[in-house]
Amino acid sequence: MTWMWGVDDWIIILGVMAALACAIPGTFLLLRGMSMMGDAISHAVLPGIAIGFLISGTRDSSWMFIGAAVAGVCAAVLTQVLHRFGRLERGAAMGVIFTTFFAVGLVLLVQTADHVDLDPNCVLYGAIELAPIDLVTIAGLDMPRSFPVLVVICILNLGLLLLLYKELKICSFDPAMARASGVNVTLVNQIHMIMTAATCVACFEVVGSILVVALLVVPAAAARLMSDRLPIVLILSLVIGSIAASLGHLAAINVPGWFGDVPETSTAGMMAVMTGVLFLLAWLLAPRHGLFTQILHRWRLRIRIASEDALGLVFRSIENDSGMTRIDIRRTIVSFTEVGVVIAWIAVRRIRRDGLIDLKDNRCVLTEEGYRRASELIRSHRLWEAWLWQHADLAADHVHGQAMRLEHVTDRSMREKLAAQIDATGIDPHGRPIPSSNPVGDGGPERSRP
Amino acid sequence: MDDFLRVLLLQEYNTRLVVIGTVLLGMAAGTVGSLLLLRKRALVGDVISHATLPGVGLAFLFMMMFGGSGRWSPGLLIGAAAAGLLAAGLVMCIRRTTILKDDAAMAIVMSTAFGLGIAVLGVIQDMPSGNQAGLESIIFGKTASMIRSEAIGIGITAIVILVSCLVLYKEFRLLCFDEQYAGSQGWPVMVLDVALLVLGTLVTVIGLQAVGLILILAMLIIPAAAARYWTDRLLMMMFMSAGLGALSAWFGVTISALVPRMPAGSIIVLSSSVFFLISLLLGSRRGLIIQIWHQISLRRRVGRQHILRAIWECSEGRSSVHRDHLIGMRSWSTGRVARLLQAARRRGEISMDSEQVILTDSGGAQARDIVRNHRLWELFLIKHADIAPTHVDRDADAIEHVLGLDMVEELEAALSQGDTLPTSPHSIAGVQS
Numbered sequence: 001m002t003w004m005w006g007v008d009d010w011i012i013i014l015g016v017m018a019a020l021a022c023a024i025p026g027t028f029l030l031l032r033g034m035s036m037m038g039d040a041i042s043h044a045v046l047p048g049i050a051i052g053f054l055i056s057g058t059r060d061s062s063w064m065f066i067g068a069a070v071a072g073v074c075a076a077v078l079t080q081v082l083h084r085f086g087r088l089e090r091g092a093a094m095g096v097i098f099t100t101f102f103a104v105g106l107v108l109l110v111q112t113a114d115h116v117d118l119d120p121n122c123v124l125y126g127a128i129e130l131a132p133i134d135l136v137t138i139a140g141l142d143m144p145r146s147f148p149v150l151v152v153i154c155i156l157n158l159g160l161l162l163l164l165y166k167e168l169k170i171c172s173f174d175p176a177m178a179r180a181s182g183v184n185v186t187l188v189n190q191i192h193m194i195m196t197a198a199t200c201v202a203c204f205e206v207v208g209s210i211l212v213v214a215l216l217v218v219p220a221a222a223a224r225l226m227s228d229r230l231p232i233v234l235i236l237s238l239v240i241g242s243i244a245a246s247l248g249h250l251a252a253i254n255v256p257g258w259f260g261d262v263p264e265t266s267t268a269g270m271m272a273v274m275t276g277v278l279f280l281l282a283w284l285l286a287p288r289h290g291l292f293t294q295i296l297h298r299w300r301l302r303i304r305i306a307s308e309d310a311l312g313l314v315f316r317s318i319e320n321d322s323g324m325t326r327i328d329i330r331r332t333i334v335s336f337t338e339v340g341v342v343i344a345w346i347a348v349r350r351i352r353r354d355g356l357i358d359l360k361d362n363r364c365v366l367t368e369e370g371y372r373r374a375s376e377l378i379r380s381h382r383l384w385e386a387w388l389w390q391h392a393d394l395a396a397d398h399v400h401g402q403a404m405r406l407e408h409v410t411d412r413s414m415r416e417k418l419a420a421q422i423d424a425t426g427i428d429p430h431g432r433p434i435p436s437s438n439p440v441g442d443g444g445p446e447r448s449r450p
Numbered sequence: 451m452d453d454f455l456r457v458l459l460l461q462e463y464n465t466r467l468v469v470i471g472t473v474l475l476g477m478a479a480g481t482v483g484s485l486l487l488l489r490k491r492a493l494v495g496d497v498i499s500h501a502t503l504p505g506v507g508l509a510f511l512f513m514m515m516f517g518g519s520g521r522w523s524p525g526l527l528i529g530a531a532a533a534g535l536l537a538a539g540l541v542m543c544i545r546r547t548t549i550l551k552d553d554a555a556m557a558i559v560m561s562t563a564f565g566l567g568i569a570v571l572g573v574i575q576d577m578p579s580g581n582q583a584g585l586e587s588i589i590f591g592k593t594a595s596m597i598r599s600e601a602i603g604i605g606i607t608a609i610v611i612l613v614s615c616l617v618l619y620k621e622f623r624l625l626c627f628d629e630q631y632a633g634s635q636g637w638p639v640m641v642l643d644v645a646l647l648v649l650g651t652l653v654t655v656i657g658l659q660a661v662g663l664i665l666i667l668a669m670l671i672i673p674a675a676a677a678r679y680w681t682d683r684l685l686m687m688m689f690m691s692a693g694l695g696a697l698s699a700w701f702g703v704t705i706s707a708l709v710p711r712m713p714a715g716s717i718i719v720l721s722s723s724v725f726f727l728i729s730l731l732l733g734s735r736r737g738l739i740i741q742i743w744h745q746i747s748l749r750r751r752v753g754r755q756h757i758l759r760a761i762w763e764c765s766e767g768r769s770s771v772h773r774d775h776l777i778g779m780r781s782w783s784t785g786r787v788a789r790l791l792q793a794a795r796r797r798g799e800i801s802m803d804s805e806q807v808i809l810t811d812s813g814g815a816q817a818r819d820i821v822r823n824h825r826l827w828e829l830f831l832i833k834h835a836d837i838a839p840t841h842v843d844r845d846a847d848a849i850e851h852v853l854g855l856d857m858v859e860e861l862e863a864a865l866s867q868g869d870t871l872p873t874s875p876h877s878i879a880g881v882q883s
Binding site for chain 2: 030033034035036038039043082085086087088089091092093094095096099100102103104106107110111208211213214216217218221224225252256263264265266268269270271272273275276279283289291
């Protein structure tokens with residue numbers, strides 16, 4: 001499908017405007033744990049639209065907008081009331097209210113279906129493809145009818161955000177604290193609900209009442225995974241929403257072509273899919289909370305621990321005068337710790353590459369730097385063993401495993417504190433010497449032999 | 451009138467099938483719904499139902515690719531069920547691996563899946579062989595035009611669901627009320643959760659044909675939520691919920707058959723909403739009216755105890771008390787004191803001589819008991835909770851009204867007080883000692 005100026009560009013502009021309008025209330029819905037509220041409101045506007053429609057009898061009237069907004073706010077308020085006074089769980093309360101509203105809306109629509117042409121599908125999926133045809137002239141410029149509405153709602157949302165930023169923030173993160181510091185939490189919540197309802201109504205014509213939820217919550221969720229700071233989350237959700245909207249239309253006119261002779265598919269649907277795709281990317285690749293990032297982090301940690309264990313093994317092997325080959329070290333690591341063959345191999349390779357060990361007759365020996373690092377580690381290990389034995393009442397033959405874990409997270413100051421707390425015999429519970437805190441000065445690796 | 455009777459008495463073969471099918475669906479949805487509601491998973495039904503749309507669409511495309519007509523309905527339903535389960539799994543996955551909460555995970559999966567569904571339907575509609583695929587009926591349902599095989603399929607599946615719920619009743623009960631205990635007893639919590647989701651998915655998939663994917667949520671939640679107002683017992687709740695679901699399904703189908711232009715799905719939902727509203731108001735366990743009644747009777751009991759205690763403490767039960775004197779005892783208004791005194795006189799606990807109040811014999815005995823409870827509790831708080839004698843009056847006041855007889859006996863034992871009336875540990879406001 002070829003690009004058509006005057007049609008496709010307007011579609012993308014409208015989509016981006018809708019995404020921008022949704023991102024602001026959506027972020028706060030997400031933070032307040034009310035993501036499904038967008039869904040509830042967007043279903044519940046149906047009777048309002050139908051009634052507004054019955055009153056005016058035409059499609060392009062403000063009655064429909066007002067009816068929808070009233071129905072949306074009613075649904076939000078009724079949900080809260082049912083949750084509080086009916087003692088019903090919030091999700092269930094939402095489900096009861098919005099399905100009832102939706103059913104009423106459907107009955108009204110079917111009742112009026114004969115003398116008006118309001119298609120429920122249009123309410124559900126929106127009609128963004130038709131928007132560029134339905135033009136109005138404002139200040140001498142032709143523009144789609146929904147454009148000015150979206151501009152107004154964007155400006156309103158942005159204005160409310162700037163005006164109430166502090167209040168919205170504190171009410172989202174800590175309502176109790178907000179109440180204690182004198183913020184009218186109920187009022188802020190109601191304003192937020194009205195903002196959400198108005199945004200849903202303004203956007204339903206563009207993306208349909210159900211896909212509004214995608215624009216409300218999904219970009220905000222992706223942004224939340226990318227950052228832990230509210231201003232950045234807000235900005236990112238605006239950006240992600242806009243990208244998803246633009247990509248959505250491009251996908252709608254291009255992707256179906258791959259499956260044969262199909263011209264195009266629903267832009268609104270594809271926009272929702274694209275928000276999902278971007279969320280998936282954030283889920284996997286986000287800098288701190290991403291799945292891959294976390295896996296990578298865990299791997300690096302395991303490699304570091306395995307390298308330290310390998311270094312410790314070399315130290316011990318020199319101590320008992322039983323030189324170990326690299327294969328011995330790998331085998332020992334795999335059989336005595338929880339790491340696999342691959343990590344053991346990487347670990348041994350790493351300490352060799354970092355110049356911590358050398359080979360002499362194929363047996364591993366420590367370099368100067370390696371000796372320093374290894375004796376720090378062994379010192380941590382044996383100090384912990386001694387401490388656990390003396391202060392934590394662990395049996396001497398049980399302390400090794402604990403010390404094995406603790407040695408990797410012990411720094412210099414911790415070591416000195418431990419050293420100060422144990423009996424200064426310089427011997428660990430197994431009778432081996434604890435390396436001194438200044439190992440290089442005491443004559444190098446050969447001196448550590450008993 | 452003839453029409454009315456014919457529909458009502460199920461004389462038409464087609465109506466009979468549709469009614470039986472949807473009534474069984476209503477029962478199954480109500481039963482599974484009460485479990486989902488108690489497991490706090492009510493909205494998972496919404497996620498599953500929205501996710502069935504791409505499932506149906508993709509199944510259609512898949513069957514077309516292999517030369518079929520694409521409209522073989524068991525194939526479509528399998529696609530729907532697979533997609534629903536996948537979505538439920540994805541929600542769990544997002545919740546486990548990210549910092550996002552339950553609601554966000556559900557909203558993300560639901561909206562994205564639905565968007566995908568609409569995009570796939572858009573493709574199907576534009577395909578040369580795909581128009582009039584009729585896939586859209588799953589969004590709004592089409593009870594009236596249900597055919598025989600569909601009704602039978604719905605009925606059989608519903609019976610299977612009901613039987614599984616009864617068979618797994620004990621396991622589900624534990625899952626809903628104490629997940630950790632169930633886990634510690636060795637029940638496979640995860641497997642049970644998945645089983646519950648599978649049942650939910652089955653209900654959703656068979657419900658698609660009857661009420662459509664948006665309103666099926668109502669059949670799951672509303673009867674269960676309504677039943678919750680009547681009982682605290684799970685089995686009872688499941689039966690009630692199934693009954694309400696069946697009743698609303700029957701109403702819905704009947705009304706939509708009788709009245710022109712009434713979509714059955716919506717009427718089913720609206721009838722269950724009416725049942726919900728009735729239960730919300732009248733429910734015998736948690737209904738609003740019973741809650742308000744409890745509050746009123748509590749306030750009345752507290753008022754009676756306060757006025758009797760005030761009269762007793764003014765006079766230690768011996769002489770008459772002037773009404774104005776009582777007003778100074780607590781922060782209550784003249785009107786309230788007058789009302790309380792009137793109520794007490796009606797119960798025969800006091801007699802009034804113009805403005806003077808005198809306790810009758812029975813009133814005096816009751817007042818003495820009330821004062822005694824109060825003072826026992828005060829003494830207990832002073833002795834065992836280290837509260838200063840000057841502060842103890844309020845604390846005792848907050849709790850004395852809910853003291854049962856056995857509690858009073860325990861207090862007597864703890865304080866080694868016999869049947870005597872202890873003196874007040876603090877000075878009493880408005881009384882010169």
